[in-house]
Amino acid sequence: MPITAVDKDTDALTLTVTAEFPVPVRRLWDAYMDPRQLEKFWGPPSYPATFTRHDAYPGGLTTYFMTGPEGDTPGGYWEWLSVEAPSSFSVLDGFLGEDGEPNRDMPQIRMEFSFEPTETGSRMTTTSFFASAAELEQLSAMGMEEGMRQAMGQIDDVVADLQAFAAGGVTAAEPLDDTRLRVTRVIRGSVEQVWRAHEDPALVSRWMLGPDGWTMPVCETSVEPGSSYRYEWASDDGAQRFGFAGEVLEAHAPYRLVSTEQMVGAEGIPDAAQMAGVTRNEMTLTPVEDGTLLTLVIVYPDREAREMAVATGMVDGMETSYARLESAVLAA
Template identity: 65%
Template sequence: MPITSVATDTDAYTLTVVADFTVPLRRLWDAYADPRQIERFWGPPEYPSTFTRHDAVVGGVSTYVMIGPDGERSGGYWEWEAVDAPHSFVVRDGFTNEDGTPNTDFPSVRMEFAFAETALGSRLTTTSHFGSLEALEQLKAMGMEEGMRAAMAQIDAVVEDLQAFAAGRATEVQLLGDTQARVSRIIRGSVEQVWQAHVDPSLLGRWQLGPDGWSMPVCEYGAEVGQQLRTEWQNDESGERFGFAGVVVEAAPPRRLVTTERMISPQNPDGAGSPETLNEMTPTPVDGGTLLAYVITYPDAEVREAVLATGMAEGMETGYQRLEQVVLAG
């Protein structure tokens, strides 16, 4: 059990939890910054969470849902107010309604997470600030303290699992709910380098080529909201050609890019009638490089299954290897 103390201050309206771990500070920080990891412990074991968005940057937002053993759902959000990696971050934590909007029937909490080195590893001090004594007592009565104890008891297993989250692993796909998928990979490069490689057409054309023998004769890309996007690939031997078109919906360089995407072809140059996806790209600095996470929202489960069955993850892995070896290495 990592928790070493829990203290309630009814004058300051705070709940402070101190937990100690036998891992380096950076490893503990990454467990919170990486959506693949935090969802393995943010919530009691019987209420596992799924993070559909996780922006570990000032002004960012995280959204998650915890699903109980009988299928009951409880949604939550974080609004990131301060980040000093890998030493501290501050979020506003609250509940959400079924449509993802804040649930004002319950109080939100300002949570400060402070990471410090110790002789045996690292310590995390989590201080929850409530707006009033009534809010503190309300959330404590709902089992907040017990929930935090149960949730944090799971962190040891996550931070000790170095292999599952280390740099060097191939591109991975995780299904989120009925219509989303998260594609993740650690890229050996800085956040700025990875961002530029994804929005600069001159760089995209050097690595996002797919299998050998394919080229990208059309690459119109950028990161301005409203900008039209178009990429086309060509098999230089057979002449076969396809591509994607879309638009930039949201951009917060170098940490978040949201675009739409639909498939195009010579027979359907505008992609009319093609299923459209929403792609959310989030580069996050972690040990070993940058965790690149794509959350892709499909029109329905059938389209998601069909796209993943094309070998999308394998094709992306080929591109990421080329990105590291050709662009970032030289």
């Protein structure tokens, strides 16, 4: 158990938890920045967490739900206040309502996480600030302290895995629920470089090509909310052509880009590939030790549409493109 001290101060209205880990500060920090890792320990073992959004930058939002043994799915959120990598970050922590939006009628607490090196690894101090003694007691009665003990007891196994989440791994995809698919890849390059590689059409047309044997005759990019974009690809033999078009919904450079997407102008493409309908694509870029963690959450109309899209080999094509981004664009 990594927790070394728990201090509940009823005068200062704080709960402080101190824990130590046998890994460098940066390794522990990255575990909190990466939703794939964070969800392996944020919820207690009986209530594992699934992170549907994780914008680890000031002004960003994180949302997650925990699945209980009876199938219940209580949700929570973080509103990010500050980020000082890799020494500290602070968030407002609260509960989601049944509609998936922050429930302002439930308690909201400020949490500050600080990280410092020790002779044997690193120390993390988590301080929760409460608005009143009643609020502190309410959340204590709900099992907050025990939940934190159980959750942090899982961190050691996560941070000990140095390979699963590092650069050099291929693009991975995993369903989050019936309609959402999360695609992740650590890309060797800065957040600013990866953002520009999605913004500049001269760069996009060099790497976003999928498997060999395709060109990109149309590349109209945009990162301005309310504007549209369009990409079209053509096979070298001229037998196939297709494209994607959509509207930019949100843009918070260089961290988050949200847009709609729909296949257009398909010629010679199997019908199954065209049945995904309109999706919502949420891309988040997060700096990690090895480069940039690119997280793309794709929201499909339904489970069938998601499975059809995955069955086309979409993820393999994305891996080819991201590998080309590293070798042909960022390494140039």
